[in-house]
Amino acid sequence: MKPFTEITGQVLPLDRANVDTDQIIPKQFLKSIRRTGFGDNLFDGWRFLDEGSIGQTPNERRLNHEFVLNDSRYQDAQILLARENFGCGSSREHAVWALLEYGIRVVIAPSFADIFFSNCFKNGLLPIVLKENIIEKLFELASREQAVDLTVDLPGQRVVLPDQETVLFDIDPNRKHSLINGLDDIGLTLAESERISTFEAGYRQRMPWLFREAEAAAAATFSNTGDSE
Amino acid sequence: MSGKTLYDKVWDAHLVGQRADGQSMVYIDRHLLHEVTSPQAFEGLKLAGRKPWRIDANLATPDHNVPTDNRAAGLDGITDLIAREQVVTLDNNCREYGITQFDILDPRQGIVHVIGPEQGATLPGMTIVCGDSHTSTHGAFAALAQGIGTSDVEHVLATQCLVQQKAGNFTVQVDGQLPELVSAKDLVLAIIGAIGTAGATGHTIEYRGSAISALSMEGRMTLCNMSIEAGARAGMVGVDDTTLAYLKGRPFAPSGSLWDQAEAYWRTLVSDADAQFDRQLVLDAASLVPQITWGTSPEMVIGVDAAAPDPRAAADAQEADGIERALTYMGLSANQPISGVSLDRVFIGSCTNSRIEDLRVVASVVSGKKVAKNIKQALIVPGSGLVKAQAEAEGLADIFVAAGFDWRAAGCSMCLAMNPDRLQPEERCASTSNRNFEGRQGHAGRTHLVSPAMAAAAAIAGHFVDVREVA
Numbered sequence: 001m002k003p004f005t006e007i008t009g010q011v012l013p014l015d016r017a018n019v020d021t022d023q024i025i026p027k028q029f030l031k032s033i034r035r036t037g038f039g040d041n042l043f044d045g046w047r048f049l050d051e052g053s054i055g056q057t058p059n060e061r062r063l064n065h066e067f068v069l070n071d072s073r074y075q076d077a078q079i080l081l082a083r084e085n086f087g088c089g090s091s092r093e094h095a096v097w098a099l100l101e102y103g104i105r106v107v108i109a110p111s112f113a114d115i116f117f118s119n120c121f122k123n124g125l126l127p128i129v130l131k132e133n134i135i136e137k138l139f140e141l142a143s144r145e146q147a148v149d150l151t152v153d154l155p156g157q158r159v160v161l162p163d164q165e166t167v168l169f170d171i172d173p174n175r176k177h178s179l180i181n182g183l184d185d186i187g188l189t190l191a192e193s194e195r196i197s198t199f200e201a202g203y204r205q206r207m208p209w210l211f212r213e214a215e216a217a218a219a220a221t222f223s224n225t226g227d228s229e
Numbered sequence: 230m231s232g233k234t235l236y237d238k239v240w241d242a243h244l245v246g247q248r249a250d251g252q253s254m255v256y257i258d259r260h261l262l263h264e265v266t267s268p269q270a271f272e273g274l275k276l277a278g279r280k281p282w283r284i285d286a287n288l289a290t291p292d293h294n295v296p297t298d299n300r301a302a303g304l305d306g307i308t309d310l311i312a313r314e315q316v317v318t319l320d321n322n323c324r325e326y327g328i329t330q331f332d333i334l335d336p337r338q339g340i341v342h343v344i345g346p347e348q349g350a351t352l353p354g355m356t357i358v359c360g361d362s363h364t365s366t367h368g369a370f371a372a373l374a375q376g377i378g379t380s381d382v383e384h385v386l387a388t389q390c391l392v393q394q395k396a397g398n399f400t401v402q403v404d405g406q407l408p409e410l411v412s413a414k415d416l417v418l419a420i421i422g423a424i425g426t427a428g429a430t431g432h433t434i435e436y437r438g439s440a441i442s443a444l445s446m447e448g449r450m451t452l453c454n455m456s457i458e459a460g461a462r463a464g465m466v467g468v469d470d471t472t473l474a475y476l477k478g479r480p481f482a483p484s485g486s487l488w489d490q491a492e493a494y495w496r497t498l499v500s501d502a503d504a505q506f507d508r509q510l511v512l513d514a515a516s517l518v519p520q521i522t523w524g525t526s527p528e529m530v531i532g533v534d535a536a537a538p539d540p541r542a543a544a545d546a547q548e549a550d551g552i553e554r555a556l557t558y559m560g561l562s563a564n565q566p567i568s569g570v571s572l573d574r575v576f577i578g579s580c581t582n583s584r585i586e587d588l589r590v591v592a593s594v595v596s597g598k599k600v601a602k603n604i605k606q607a608l609i610v611p612g613s614g615l616v617k618a619q620a621e622a623e624g625l626a627d628i629f630v631a632a633g634f635d636w637r638a639a640g641c642s643m644c645l646a647m648n649p650d651r652l653q654p655e656e657r658c659a660s661t662s663n664r665n666f667e668g669r670q671g672h673a674g675r676t677h678l679v680s681p682a683m684a685a686a687a688a689i690a691g692h693f694v695d696v697r698e699v700a
């Protein structure tokens with residue numbers, strides 16, 4: 001994972017609440033078996049007027065000029081500014097991959113959906129929760145004639161506005177540490193292998209019925225009654 | 230000290246401990262896999278030179294991409310080559326690692342959240358994960374079941390643990406009796422309408438009360454399924470006789486003395502009488518009417534007797550803007566009564582409502598009637614091959630076909646339209662699925678979420694109607 005320390009980047013204001021992962025990356029692009037190739041289809045249904053399919057490039061498509069992503073002001077955006085409950089809906093991590101591939105490193109919103117929020121940290125995308133009044137101010141700033149840059153300083157847990165106002169944000173210290181150091185999450189857990197094995201052995205004693213799947217899987221096809229009475 | 234909630238109990242039983250960085254490691258009993266969110270996880274595992282921790286905890290099936298017709302052709306029936314590659318990749322990964330898979334030709338294949346319970350692979354007190362947000366479905370069995378992203382799919386494959394923070398406890402208490410033909414689907418839509426799609430974010434919901442106890446397992450699964458639409462990663466219902474009766478005799482469930490041992494433990498899987506919840510919602514089942522979503526989020530929901538909202542009556546400009554946008558997308562006007570809105574297609578299926586009980590209700594509504602002329606397609610897609618076989622054995626399939634429905638093979642189908650079943654732009658659909666987001670059932674398609682009974686009545690009438698007036 002790419003470490004995250006500090007960035008200064010342009011803000012893209014997406015003024016909609018409850019943006020769901022079906023909008024961030026529509027399902028027709030989930031057919032890929034790879035982790036890359038999603039950036040061109042970020043917000044596909046809003047960004048283009050025609051229905052996209054896998055493998056097309058943006059210049060073959062009809063742009064929706066009303067949509068903020070196509071606004072010439074925001075072509076270097078690295079920070080997405082959003083409304084509440086960003087990333088709700090499906091668990092698809094492709095949403096995070098698409099944002100990163102497009103160039104977004106930070107999403108700022110008043111609240112996030114749980115699965116999306118945790119997916120962000122696995123990939124080095126920083127989700128920042130800020131209070132409504134600051135979000136309002138940022139929308140106001142970012143919607144001006146000239147796009148604005150913000151500095152996001154993760155070690156200092158600060159967002160620095162163009163007028164030098166500094167806003168502090170909260171972040172779980174463990175997640176912060178992992179992001180800054182670009183740590184391998186699986187590696188961290190595997191370092192505890194022995195404890196997992198010990199737990200598993202005791203658990204097997206306590207709940208033996210959970211450890212007989214291989215045998216059950218071989219069982220003949222079950223005739224479904226569907227009755228729950 | 231106060232007692233424990235059901236969620237507390239299952240969490241505590243699986244807590245391996247704290248990792249060096251202070252995060253909790255939760256042991257995972259069951260990992261369900263499907264073709265869309267697993268390929269990158271297997272690839273990551275291989276690239277890192279890692280092995281799955283415990284093969285027998287995994288169970289796989291293809292569901293999102295599979296076609297619902299021409300199924301005897303197996304893989305060759307998948308005309309979309311990119312989709313086919315994904316299904317083949319799952320086959321290959323399962324074969325390589327020795328993971329049990331119900332493949333495209335297996336009679337037990339189906340939507341991952343339907344086959345888990347059907348096989349007894351979902352058991353009380355389990356921790357269950359799947360790279361799919363509707364994993365919450367399995368909470369109906371007092372399991373802690375959560376959707377995860379692909380990185381976590383890889384993490385669970387490699388370590389048998391999920392690293393996370395404990396959520397809060399939210400109780401939804403529903404007492405009273407649901408009126409006839411008003412179902413668990415109407416109940417969960419009403420709950421989402423009441424608390425919003427972010428209402429339970431950061432919490433695990435436990436559904437309790439006499440109306441919940443009275444639900445069948447199918448109904449409880451419908452309820453827990455849509456917990457994610459209320460913002461909760463997991464929804465749960467405590468163990469009772471209904472739970473145990475459903476599980477007894479299923480292939481992956483224990484039998485004999487192991488069953489007795491398990492049952493003694495499972496009986497403890499209810500919240501203690503003095504358990505404390507962080508938040509609660511209380512609802513009266515008796516006053517509920519059938520629900521229909523009018524907009525592009527599951528929280529945009531009204532009773533069948535109500536009308537689409539008026540943006541001018543919104544609390545603030547942002548809400549007005551959201552209502553306006555949704556009305557435009559859906560092709561509805563402010564204050565338009567939902568009953569009478571004409572439809573193009575009907576979809577009965579998805580992990581929310583594709584079980585045998587759902588199909589029985591549909592059959593009871595449509596028996597001896599015909600799908601209305603203006604309906605271009607009325608699709609019924611069973612949740613699994615076994616549900617399909619049973620519906621055929623019970624004569625339900627004949628009723629559907631005689632009424633003019635398309636009777637298909639199992640899969641996700643038009644719930645998310647990754648396979649060929651989809652809406653054309655601006656087509657309006659009554660759907661028993663769980664998401665009405667823009668484009669969910671096809672580019673520019675218009676989805677209204679309803680119960681199976683309401684979808685059946687709409688198919689016959691050609692427009693929305695209160696099923697209680699026509700059944």
Ligand code: SF4
Nearest residue numbers: 363579580641644645
């Ligand atoms: S039926 Fe729909 S919601 Fe359920 S797993 Fe399939 S795509 Fe997801």
